[in-house]
Amino acid sequence: MRKRKRRRQPEKAEVIRLELCDLCGATFPEDDMVRRYVPDSSSVSRHNDWSDGLRLVTACGPDHLDVLREIYRRRPYTEEELWAAKITRELTHGPPVLSVEELGCRTGLYEPEIRRAIAWHNSHREPAGDTVTGEGDG
Ligand SMILES: [Zn+2]
Known part of the structure; x- marks a missing residue:
């Protein structure tokens, strides 16, 4: 008689943090995100003056980041x-x-x-x- 293999239990539940793409709205694992500052005169930070006029955009990949950068490049500053x-x-x-x-x-x-x-x-x-x-x- 074969002994049944016991399934390994993970020692700790793995927490996958999710991010949201600013272009398509898709959620994806935080490790896959691409993030850059783009010029945006409507954006000011509540916490640091140095980023006033810059918006931090998050994308699901380089293609959507390129689209977001182009959108903000065309937006009047x-x-x-x-x-x-x-x-x-x-x-x-x-x-x-x-x-x-x-x-x-x-x-x-x-x-x-x-x-x-x-x-x-x-x-x-x-x-x-x-x-x-x-x-x-x-
Ligand atoms: Zn996207």
Whole structure:
């Protein structure tokens, strides 16, 4: 009589961390991801100023990373948009901002830049109640 082989039990459950492709939305193991910074004037970090104006994109492979880089390469890079994003960051996090001077100190922007950023923001905001995501379902 043959002895039945016992199945080996893994000592620890292997945890596979998943990532999400910014282009196709596919999930894939973290080890397979490709990630790069691309220029994007709408992107500011809550944690580090050095990456303001850069967006970290994640792709499922080099082909989709190339497409993402091309999309952001074609997107207009606007100083006023970057300034507006910095202002929004300061107005939505941390202690309240009480004056334009204080906002200037916290953003590193001069008053004329703040005014240009606010003008840019006001001319580019979406109408209330009409949310546009920019992405279709198919
Ligand atoms: Zn993908």
